Amino acid sequence: MRKNININIEKTAIIIYIVNITQMLILLSFIIYSFIFRDRAGKFISENLELLFLILIAIILINSYIALRDINALKILNDRYFMQCKTLNQIEDLNNILRSQRHDFLNHLQVVYSLIEMNEYKETSNYIEKVYEDIKKINKVLKTSSPAINGLLQAKQLDCEDRGILVELKIETRLDKLKVPSWEMCRVLGNIIDNAIEATEENRNKYIKIEIFEESHEYKFLIKNNGKKIPENLINKIFEPGFTTKGEKGQGMGLAISKEIIEKYGGDITVSTNQTDTTFEIIIPFD
Known part of the structure; x- marks a missing residue:
């Protein structure tokens, strides 16, 4: 490439x-x-x-x-x-995590075996539960058929954890019929998730929920955050090129580019907001 x-x-x-x-x-x-x-x-x-x-x-x-x-x-x-370079780095990070888990698996088995031998059943249960939670985090982002999207979601999940943001991932499709190229879809998702991360900066209990599923003949992506409500006079402007609420820190192109990419493939992107959360919804029809 x-x-x-x-x-x-x-x-x-x-x-x-x-x-x-x-x-x-x-x-x-x-x-x-x-x-x-x-x-x-x-x-x-x-x-x-x-x-x-x-x-x-x-x-x-x-x-x-x-x-x-x-x-x-x-x-x-x-x-x-x-x-593409950014996506490759994310895939590489995911691959390193998987290698690390494989390397650690034998060590985990040895610990569990030793605890059972010492009749430390409660400690064994606690240990297995902690290991299982780590495995579940990886499995949640490995459900799509796109390594690039899997890598992006994993990278964003780790970034959110570092920032103290609780992330809920709900992926119910493999995206086998997604007609948007992976590198462009990663650009869209990356922009919107970054926007969600920034929106929760001032919150004490930060929360982002990402849902990917299919309905009828289309894919749906829902990205929800519990940041501040977007003012009514701004909500219709956020997809305009150059519009930003970040002052000198932002260029106002991320959401505009995302909208352009989605519409290029016959899809649609909308946003809804209230006092408790803000949700971006992306709809992309099958081929």
Whole structure:
């Protein structure tokens, strides 16, 4: 994937160079011709000045259009590359956790065996319960068929735990028919979960609930947090590009980008809020 992105970037850069060099050669040829054949060139220029001017303008406009188009393509590729790197890091973190659990499993068995031999049945029960809770946390995020989404959810869950936020995960689908590419879906979920984390910063009892399930012919993602209610005069603006309530800390693009991605694949994203919680709902139809 990284190789494909690099190839696309190189192709885009080559196109920009070719167009600019072509423009420069045409202008240079025109100047050289005018200098060598001054008399004929002067007459030709005077008779076709308007035509030459239009050709020059057309070349500049075409060059500008191609340059802007390719710059935008480079930006999209750069964003995609950044998100894929981030997703790969999250998958790697999840893989490391799974390796750690496998490594620790034998140690846990040895502890349990020793406790049973010493007839410490109550302590054995407590120990198994603690180990089981850790295993359940991992199993909750391994239910989808997308390693990238699993890695994202695991990374966000660990981040929330570090911040003292209680996270409830409820995943009831494998997302086998999800038509949104994993790297784009991770971008959407990452933006909304980060938004939920920030919304709970001032709470004493912080709580986020993430539900992923399917109904009829569509997937639903519900991300709920118990942060402050979004004011009525702002709730219709939060998906607008550049809108932010974070002052200089935010750029106001996360939710706008999320909405753009979801709508690109025929889905919808909405938000509801009240005095107790705020919920983002994403609906994505099957293929």
